[in-house]
Amino acid sequence: MIRKCNEHGCFRGEVCPCCDSNGDFILDDDREDRLGRFISGALRHFPEKLELPMYIDGWVSINALAVAAAKKYKWPKKYHIYALVESDEKGRYEIAGGKIRARYGHSIDVILNYPLYDGEFAYYGVSPEEVDIILEQGIRPVKQKYLHLSTTLEKAIEVATVHTENPSIFKIDVKTAIDDGLNVMVVNNDILLTDEIPAEYILEIYE
Structure with a gap:
């Protein structure tokens, strides 16, 4: 209401x-x-x-x-x-x-223009079955224009548990990714958007 x-x-x-x-x-x-x-x-x-x-x-x-x-x-x-x-x-x-x-969630082709994130890390949750392929190929959007990352571990767990019971959470070196030219935009306190995250920027996995 x-x-x-x-x-x-x-x-x-x-x-x-x-x-x-x-x-x-x-x-x-x-x-x-x-x-x-x-x-x-x-x-x-x-x-x-x-x-x-x-x-x-x-x-x-x-x-x-x-x-x-x-x-x-x-x-x-x-x-x-x-x-x-x-x-x-x-x-x-x-x-x-x-x-x-x-602000986010598009499946259509849009070009968003939010500021670059000024934090150091981001987080992304997946099912345990997806871990190996992501470590090999990196993280890419699924059914959406942009990849959605979380600004905190807690938020990544919350988002991932909607899709899988026991998620694995990647910690991502966003600061280095941005320094290397990746466009990682901040939408709000919880959500970041980017085109993809190559595997080299994944620092560790929480399981």
């Missing part, structure tokens, strides 16, 4: 986490889920199916997205999109200058 606190903006749940206000109703759970799935698909996977013009860096007009959403479900308004983005704790989307884009 999405509600809006007059003082602290949109939030998910029954009460504002900042002041315990109930706020004003925006979307119920079902419509929040449906609109979220629609926006994810539109901005990450199939804008062309919706005849949604997209810039090469992933931006689309928020007005055009609102029109496309209303054609699909009838009820969405532009303020519903703003509320969904503002209340999203994972920071999956960004809005600027009347445009919106997904």
